[in-house]
Amino acid sequence: MADKINVAGVPVDTRHWIGGQRVASAETFIDSSPIDGQPIGEVARGGPAEAQAAVAAARDAFPSWAATPRAERARLLHAIADGVEKRIEELAIVETTDNGALLRSHRRGVMPRVAHNFRFFADWLLKLDHEDFETRGHRNHVSWDPAGPCVLITPWNAPLMLATWKVAPALAAGNTVILKPAEWSPLTASLLADIAAEAGLPAGVLNVVQGYGAEIGDALTSHPDVRRISFTGSVPTAKRIAASAAANLTPLSLELGGKSPLLVFADADLELAVDLAVEQYDNAGQVCLAGTRLLVEESVAEEFTRRFVAKAGALRQGDPRDEATDIGPNIHPRQLEKIDGFVRRAIADGARAVIGGHRRDGQFYAPTLLTDVAQDSEVVQEEVFGPVLTLQTFADEDEAVRLANDTRFGLAATLATGDPERAERVTAGLVAGTVWVNCFFVRDLQAPFGGSRLSGVGREGGTWSFDFYCDLKNTVTAPKGFKDHG
Template sequence: MTEHTLTVAGVAIDTRHWIGGERVASTETFTDVSPIDGSVLGEISRGTATEAAAAVAAAKAAFPGWAATPRAERARVLHAIADGVEKRLEELAIVETTDNGALLRSHRRGVMPRVAHNFRFFADWLLQLEHEDFDTRGHTNHVSWDPAGPSVLITPWNAPLMLSTWKVAPALAAGNTVVLKPAEWTPLTASLLADIAAEAGLPAGVLNVVQGYGSEIGDALTSHPDVRRISFTGSVPTAKRISESASGNLTPLSLELGGKSPLLVFADADLDLAVDLAVEQYDNAGQVCLAATRFLVEESVAEEFTRRFVQKAATLVQGDPRDEATDIGPNIHPNQLDKIDGFVQRALAAGARAVIGGHRKDGQYYAPTLLTDVAQDSEIVQEEVFGPVLTLQTFTTEEEAVRLANDTRFGLAATLATGDPERAERVTARLVAGTVWVNCFFVRDLQAPFGGSRHSGVGREGGTWSFDFYCDIKNTVTAPKGWKDHG
């Protein structure tokens, strides 16, 4: 192995940036640590404005050729990338688990297959992307999607490769070139993606990967005048900084910013189903933007719901995410663990009661927690914790349930448990959320729009909505007259 290579479970990973089809090292590095046991995985090239400028320049240089590439050829390359992901699925799964602490069984069975699906879906959608021509007083209107240009994609650490390719795939399908900046806590699978894309025949400069801290490289990317699109998934404060940085060039933004989503449980619900949905919110150690972290339960069934929830949660196994029996792994970083515990301890000091959990465990593990006796205007109810911490409040009327559900600054998702289809229709129509699940959770189709309202984001991803963002949409109007005879 070279000084720029580290090994995870036998998988060799290049620690340098990928710019213009070549590996590029930085003079400085940052340390990548596994949340499973705190072990050092390696030193990663730490990008600055220099690498940012080089990556954007490479993307700009490659853009004309990729944009002019026929749709069918772009789709073929994306399918080839999907083939590469599937070929290396086990390697990607173990590397991602080691790097971010999510369950290995989930990476094998769901997450990494979804990575491949991201590429296949947008490759296929590209080939059917069209708008039927329409007439205006005898003139023909033709709508087209023109590639916009170099795109900067900044992605989070909770599902690194899946969420990266959720952006990379449609951007490439649209004919854009990409600069991907993965989260500094989880950089490894983005480096492997660069290798897979190159092996699949993606031309040099079409996909670039730069690593580092957002505070050191982020502004150089988001303020660059040659960047035509910016897509970001992460926190509200970071999104505000990106928005300010991009404003000088009026660069269009797509922002997915998390939430504080409710789970509404009505007395007419199947309580076993409701409890199953509730316990599922501990998935990925609570590090899921869509998680319904606020339980709103009708008062008449709250005691029974809580009893069943506690019983079900007690069966969860917390431990090493590489073990097939594990249900909850570690939290990503000591800083995040401190943040989670800070939220909980402040809530307890303010009068909340921990029905279960409420404390740290060994290492970077936090006990699954459910807090009751919380006020609607309290920090623990209003702010995103991003850990295995849930709250429970009660309501007595449908009107009160909707009011409580909508009473935060977020609006990403909502989950509803009820046995009454008419109630479901009434309530979902009034919920402020980009996605509402009724008697289910986390059913996601790439054809559907995804995004949030209020502080949960700007814009939508998925299907044609993704192409609408990554393209300049053009309408060409042609008159029925004026043609010269070329016979």
């Protein structure tokens, strides 16, 4: 295979990045674009040998990187952010080609956020501290020690942004990293390796290996030298990773998606509520935080539905490189089949498609709203991860909260109400890692992020990220006992 491919004029190396060098594999896999289904190129397909090499490189680089002063680690992370900002256009077009998300979103929001991820954790590192405290005259001092090599396994729906949400704090903490991107969208991770090397990151501190989870992922997550594993993806895969990590008691951080509710009360600003609901089609519904279960108070359900249908009907679906496009394709034919299967089974069980409910040409699925769905039905209980919403009604606040919490998940929830006291009562009763009131997708890296129930294990963001990526140490010092060195 060719070492590099041309993606819309951007050269991308398709080999692994291990120990500061490009490494080929005997096997490859085809990476295709969801825009037209055409192959982009062949990508190195790693297995146990590449996993072993990457962990060895990370292990060997760890002592020096862990000993690097905080200020120097922070400087290098800012240098990586500078490199990202210089290549925003290239990163945006490569990622749009690779995963089908909107080019305008990548340019204006996603890639700038990638740079911000590095800058935020670089700055947070420099102020990371815990005030000393006393116990019977003894001084307690809390410190965050680097843990060791970290395996970071990232998803395909926002490849580079979600990868750097993990990579940046892991590196800031003084750890070395083995990044394994999703096989459906591996290309911007390769560009990140180039950017990090150009920024001066030492060899072996960041390694990028590509391939299938069953072939390379298992070898990474079961390795005894790996000290942290962070994964974003599905519950079944997370269970396999947890089982693999159990032999070494390797700590895990798992973000596993959800089935989030969007509650609309009769006292809400209905136009705002409709806008929030239509926003759930963002990224063709491939957003883990999406409020896919619309729960609307009975007295306004008819008017809400009328306005929703009108607004959703105005969305433009098509080529994500077109500035006028609102919804692009779904990532892969297999994912499209999964989405369509959910909808077909729901309709067979009595659901009604108010809008959508069918495929379009290529890898596009029409924005869909299903009503007449039972609370225990598959489409209400399981994550579809496509442009499919359900609408149910409730009579009062208690029923709203009960329906909202009645799934196995608990990642997020969105609430539309004009009553601040109701907002406090309802949010207190919701099982969710993040709750938005009269807004959606407002995220600050200072805040804890993660899910309850099957939506995940642990929290990251701000100091919570360093708590995960470090071994916390408390040093207790007696007031006496030191020799006088004066």
